[in-house]
Amino acid sequence: MEVGNEIPLGSKRALRLAGTDEIVVAPGWFVSDIEREVDDWRSREVVEISEDRVASIDIGAGEDRIRAVRLHDRWQLLDPVKDLGDRDHLRSLVSDLGSLRIEEFLDDPVDPADLGLEAPEYEITLIRTDGGEPLRLDLGSTREGESGTEVACRRGDGEFFWASDKVRIRLSKAPVLWRSKKVMPFETWDVEGLGLSRGGDGVELEQVDGLWQFVEDSAEADYTAIQDRLRKLADLEATDYDLMAPMTAEVGRVEVVLKAADDEAESRVVSFEFFEPLAQGGRAMVRVDGRDSVMGVNVVDVDTILGDFESLRPNPPAPDIADGE
16 A cells, blocks of 8 residues: 655545555554654564463573572572572562563674673573573663663574663572572462361361361361461561471471362472470471471461460350340
8 A cells, every 4th residue: 555645734645555546535643653763663572471481590690590490389499509489589580571671772783792791790591381492681781771771681692782671680689599588488368278286286177168167076267367377377487597407396287288270280288397496585497398498487476377276266256135134
């Protein structure tokens, strides 16, 4: 289709289909969409990715290296330590990478050294779950642009550009701090069973039709009280890592039964073992399925999680006051 100039005293345009002599006049609002610079037709996405499409992340920062693989809803660190990864941090990193936008394309030949890319500050490799070509991105020098700080990038084998700097702060986190601070995070709404034991006493609960009940007698349990303990457990944070195997008495245990991820999977049971502090006023210790590290935790939090089991039963209703009394 051939498009003529704007008709005087209006915004309409004369149009002619290629290979014909027929001319028609039509509103010219569409012209602004095609009168664009060449760069405006190019995608400004740096990487098109989302967490569910990432199998693993490899980050090089000088001599430091961070490697993590995704296992369903969890991230497992392989380097610099083998441990549960900080799920929130890794999720946010993938999200930040997906939101990066190219500010300036560098199509002319460039010297990587001039952009700080001969020895990049960060080298990122994302492995896709579908087995597609890995995404490789190097980050180099920075500069101040119209919209803020920009970073020089090399994508793949030699695509150079300047992009908005949205990831360097997250990447600057010390490698050992990429391990999960939470002992074993989980979503409380995924829990379908709970077992608590302490000092010879124990209780088992299960969720039936959205309500919590005691397995022993099928009596209804206090939903709010149970959810409060589950939240405390899901948010429980480690104060220390890699402690020696506990030599103190066991305080108690918790078993959490998590719903299966899909119809073909099975429910997952996560066990927590809590131990007394080594010294008066010290931290309690915990060992949990899925982590090799013995961790220190706050004693008060442990006491809350393993508190009075009878308080998980609803308060009996207040007696009615007889009329006239």
